[in-house]
Amino acid sequence: MAVTPATKLDARRLRADFPVFDELVNGKPVAFLDSAASTQKPRQVLDAMREFYEHSYANVHRGVYTLAERATAGYEGAREKVRAYVNAPSSREVIFTRGATEALNLVAYAWGLDNLGPGDVVVITELEHHSNFVPWQFIAKKTGAEFAHIPIDDLGELQLDALDEIATRGNVKVVANNLVSNTLGTVNPVEKLATWAHEQGAIMVVDAAQAAPHRKIDVQALGCDFLAFSSHKLCGPSGVGALWGRRELLEEMQPFNFGGEMIRSVALDRTSWNELPYKFEAGTPAIAEAYGFGVAIDYVSEIGLDAIEAHEHELVVQAMDALAEIPGLRIFGPPAERRTGIVSFELENVHPHDVAQILDWEGVAVRAGHHCTQPLMTRLGVAATTRASFYLYSLPEEVDRLVAGLLKVRKTFA
Numbered sequence: 001m002a003v004t005p006a007t008k009l010d011a012r013r014l015r016a017d018f019p020v021f022d023e024l025v026n027g028k029p030v031a032f033l034d035s036a037a038s039t040q041k042p043r044q045v046l047d048a049m050r051e052f053y054e055h056s057y058a059n060v061h062r063g064v065y066t067l068a069e070r071a072t073a074g075y076e077g078a079r080e081k082v083r084a085y086v087n088a089p090s091s092r093e094v095i096f097t098r099g100a101t102e103a104l105n106l107v108a109y110a111w112g113l114d115n116l117g118p119g120d121v122v123v124i125t126e127l128e129h130h131s132n133f134v135p136w137q138f139i140a141k142k143t144g145a146e147f148a149h150i151p152i153d154d155l156g157e158l159q160l161d162a163l164d165e166i167a168t169r170g171n172v173k174v175v176a177n178n179l180v181s182n183t184l185g186t187v188n189p190v191e192k193l194a195t196w197a198h199e200q201g202a203i204m205v206v207d208a209a210q211a212a213p214h215r216k217i218d219v220q221a222l223g224c225d226f227l228a229f230s231s232h233k234l235c236g237p238s239g240v241g242a243l244w245g246r247r248e249l250l251e252e253m254q255p256f257n258f259g260g261e262m263i264r265s266v267a268l269d270r271t272s273w274n275e276l277p278y279k280f281e282a283g284t285p286a287i288a289e290a291y292g293f294g295v296a297i298d299y300v301s302e303i304g305l306d307a308i309e310a311h312e313h314e315l316v317v318q319a320m321d322a323l324a325e326i327p328g329l330r331i332f333g334p335p336a337e338r339r340t341g342i343v344s345f346e347l348e349n350v351h352p353h354d355v356a357q358i359l360d361w362e363g364v365a366v367r368a369g370h371h372c373t374q375p376l377m378t379r380l381g382v383a384a385t386t387r388a389s390f391y392l393y394s395l396p397e398e399v400d401r402l403v404a405g406l407l408k409v410r411k412t413f414a
């Protein structure tokens with residue numbers, strides 16, 4: 001783990017911000033260990049959204065009246081917060097989407113359809129989330145481009161020595177990779193891949209859905225061309241996310257959705273497109289959600305990404321050490337030093353759904369399934385795993401409860 005935060009975060013104090021932690025699940029306080037799927041929401045975000053609806057709500061960009069101006073200021077203010085959060089050069093390059101999935105589809109369709117064809121190669125990895133896999137597979141098929149993947153080794157880390165062979169298959173035009181794997185927590189070498197992609201004349205698309213909530217993101221330092229993430233994994237509301245893209249590329253691309261707001265002028269015989277970023281924001285956006293996304297960015301930024309990363313690292317070390325002591329339990333993925341706060345595992349002879357069900361009876365919420373990474377499951381030789389994931393509000397005692405719950409699962413199935 002690279003970071004040493006100036007101030008350690010106090011998860012116990014932060015939990016007071018989250019009303020959900022007053023909730024009892026099966027008579028017990030909830031140990032929420034599924035933040036990789038979606039995070040809980042602090043009062044600061046909930047209150048701000050309520051205030052926005054009560055005092056500043058109207059449709060954006062259209063009205064000249066006061067409420068519309070307030071709403072537009074809130075919405076555009078959030079765009080600037082997203083820009084600053086990922087160190088993008090301009091807020092015109094920040095597009096609000098429904099989430100990381102829509103952002104990645106936008107790139108695959110609006111860039112891919114016009115830039116890919118036979119003889120071209122689209123490169124993804126064996127540990128992509130389906131959101132950064134299926135759109136590229138579909139667009140590659142549609143355009144006649146080859147669809148190649150970077151394999152992983154037994155620790156779930158990318159085998160970059162495969163790149164030379166991949167480059168012989170044609171013109172590499174796109175490399176698409178997640179910065180952090182949602183299933184294994186692997187931190188991927190995106191800067192290296194971006195350099196390689198550019199050497200090939202390709203663009204680099206980064207899925208930062210599992211990275212942006214947990215570690216500092218700098219699109220300029222990463223050297224990528226597009227970067228996508230969601231609000232709901234970062235203490236913000238669902239239904240909104242962001243795509244950052246390099247201006248030259250966004251300017252050249254055709255729109256992804258068509259309708260109101262994305263046009264400059266419409267006539268019976270032709271339509272011209274609005275300027276960035278509106279060209280890519282057809283229709284009424286998720287206004288209060290975008291505003292709440294901005295407040296969530298303020299919330300995690302104030303705590304500090306370095307402190308969040310360090311906190312999750314402590315928890316993942318604790319979890320991996322304790323889980324390794326459980327007989328018949330196999331942890332997937334790299335050592336704690338090269339992963340974020342995510343641990344996927346299997347318990348011998350027990351289906352992950354049964355594991356998750358019994359843990360739920362203990363008030364411990366974990367995810368069981370393929371985690372939208374079926375090619376990765378195939379590589380690991382399993383149909384599903386159980387996954388525990390941590391965030392800024394997770395506590396060491398919750399890891400203890402996970403471990404105690406797993407010992408119960410073993411007893412039940414013995």
Ligand SMILES: Cc1ncc(COP(=O)(O)O)c(C=O)c1O
Binds near residue numbers: 098132181230232
């Ligand atoms: C790595 C990764 N990419 C993309 C997504 C899709 O994000 P969303 O469902 O918010 O669009 C997820 C969600 O789990 C993810 O973990």
